[in-house]
Amino acid sequence: PRMSTKRIVVLGAGPAGVAVAIGLRRAGEEVLLVGEPRRFAAVEGVSARVLGALHKAGFARAVRCFAPPSQRCVTWDGTHSRANWESLVDRQAFDRAALEDARSVGVSVVTGRIVSCASAVNGHHVEVDHDGRRTTFAADFIVEARGRAAPGQGSARVRGAETVSLLQYWVGPPATAGSAVESCADGWVWMAALADGRRYLQLTLDVATAALPPKRELGAFCRARFDTLETARPFLEGAEPVGEPHARTSTPVLQEEVAGHDWLRVGDAAMAVDPLSGNGIFQALSSALQAPAVIGTLLHDPDRAALARRFHQERIENLFFHFARIGRDFHAQESRWPDEPFWRTRRAWPDAQPIHPGTAPDDLQVTRRPVVSDGRIVEDDVVVTPDQPLGIWHVDGVRLAPLVRALHACGSQTSAEAVLRAELGGDATRAARVAAWMREQGWL
């Protein structure tokens, strides 16, 4: 790996911050990761695909904190299903293990509360409080990964309906691990049980219309709500709430600017959507995995700085709208309360665009776009479609833009397979594979 003398400081050690820090180390950069452990207990669930992605990103210890996959019972629009599986994790344990994963690859870790981050022309100064003792660190480059707690939430470019999730922690006898989700007239509930008897019940409501009680009555309010739910019964049996509920904001937010010449926002600090699709950790990871190439380009290849910023900005926006639309379609599947404010606003936001617009052969366009090559952002020809607005560069190790150009040049006189075979140096097997993939995408 290339070595660098620039000092990069990552603010916040959740999944996004840790993923960027590990990625930067793997690229030979010097990284300091500063964070304080999250202050509240929470259980979250991810799919098998996310576990695989975490493993690949270097979260070997953190991945071991997940419980074996358990069933997720879904009660939505009045029907029950048990088709889904998810792996549950105690987020505090996950975050602690992730910090160890970062340390193990040579990331310098500082634990403490970031109290300020001052930026000047020649760099940044990060002030950290460790139990009353203050230290200042100089940085050439800052990665903002403090999640929803990152400064700047007020200047978001896009904000969905204000949403709050009330988390109540219960303890009961050991039980079969599992989770359940159920829609109600004014929101939805997610419940999780770990095998050791810990249970997390989470009520998500519309801030403007929920009529929440004063803070000291929140516990009783949550309890009364869960008591009315048939599906909550297995989670409440023999169990009692512990402590006060914790309120987490879950409003979708997209920041105005997510990349500067010496800073980058990743994870929830860049964009966060509704927890309904249960994809937050995956999104945090997605936005963080390409960040090392963006940062490497900004630090070492200033001629391509604008390109690198554009790349990150477009990826984040695309990710935000993709997951916002997935959330919209989940909300739209609940049809029993179309006039309730919670459902009315969320089933129509952010727009009416389908998640995967169909692609016809005439839609294909070849344009120059930023792509990741050998750990840097460069520009090359890609194929843009309504479904892939950022463009596709390679498939199966084959650059697609020259193939689409050749197909366009030949018109319909020659068969697509023959054109592709000629372009691929006569490799008929490969041409057939690429043609099959293109047909599947609606390109042929």
Ligand code: FAD
């Ligand atoms: P975070 O995980 O928030 O990490 C930020 C880190 O920065 C934290 O460790 C924090 O302590 C630290 N930090 C913040 N401020 C400071 C400071 N001043 N000084 C030092 N450190 C600081 N996702 C899923 O995949 N599955 C789920 O089931 C799921 N359920 C959710 C339920 C709710 C109610 C909500 C709101 C979200 C849920 N998510 C879920 C989303 C998921 O929690 C986030 O998307 C994900 O954690 C984002 O990762 P991150 O690294 O960007 O931010």
